[in-house]
Amino acid sequence: MKNKIAFVAVGQAGGNIGRLFEQKGFSVLYVNTSQEDLDTLDHAKFKHHITGGEGCNKDRRKAKQLVVDDFDNIAAEIESKIKAGMIFVIFASGGGTGSGAGPMLSDLLIDEGKTIGMITILPAPDESPKSHINSYECFSELTEISGTGACFILDNANGEKLNLNSGFVEAFTAFLEIPSKHKSVKGNIDKAEIEETLKAHGMAVVVRQKAQDSAGVIQAIKDNAFAPLEADRAVKYITASMAGNVSMADIEKAIGTPLDNFQTFNDEETICCVSGLSYPQTRLDEIYNKVSENKDTIKKNLAATHETRMKNDVNFLSESEPPKKKSEAPKPKTRRDIMSKYL
Ligand SMILES: Nc1nc2c(ncn2[C@@H]2O[C@H](COP(=O)(O)OP(=O)(O)OP(=O)(O)O)[C@@H](O)[C@H]2O)c(=O)[nH]1
């Protein structure tokens, strides 16, 4: 799968995860507004410094404007360096560069005809209100992009950042290697089935478990899928190479009946990807509430610094309920339309 899947890693966190994929042999293009951040990536093959960028200090808007101005160069870099059929854009939702650029860049690349998945990160609960505002805004944008494939979400509430990075990269790589490594007379998973799983729109989860029974695997899926799973959740694919007594019937019973499943077997560990899941509304509401709780302090601090550009955010904060999703907007016609949607 190494020639079929590649990565565009945006911002610092994106770079940290991208680097692990590059070490596994995947093509990765690192994109950042900060030359200093790019300089920390020692053995990176493909780097792109966004023209005019000097870092975005958690300012999403600045990141978006820089991407708009430099999009031709970014697209040309991707075209010349990344040959894979599917690209995963990796970015943290709580910072400036990755959070601002990630959703818009994904949207623009879909418009260019690319097949795009996303890997993004939620801030830990003890991070700043600004990280939470950014994260909520980032998710408001990315959940509106209808043409994306799988969106994997790492939650910094679940552990130490670098451990989360490596745990995810190990599980995702093991999943991509199923067709070449796991063969069973009882059934195989081919590359097309892996790709179909990853093209499904919505949240996706991938786990790798030594547990030899279904309960351990189900627990791992739930932990990664922001359990309790949404009551009205959708599930499109469950794709797994299973070990021991782990069974697809048990997983489906606990997680939901998918449109289709793909399965194979091995003697060591279970690797399972569930895709086409609903986005984690409960966890996103928690992020929204975290911002709301600090509303007065945030307003006071903003007033003190006269940060006028934050006025929209204050409006966003003044709503008592999380903003309801807009009904499906007509598809924008031009690249300019897509860009202006984000500015
Ligand atoms: N899981 C994980 N989270 C990270 C990592 N690095 C940063 N974060 C989280 O990502 C958010 C900050 O995003 P960054 O990627 O550092 O920011 P950036 O995209 O470079 O944006 P600016 O520096 O603000 O321009 C915070 O919520 C951090 O906790 C990482 O390597 N792994």
Ligand SMILES: [Mg+2]
């Ligand atoms: Mg940075």
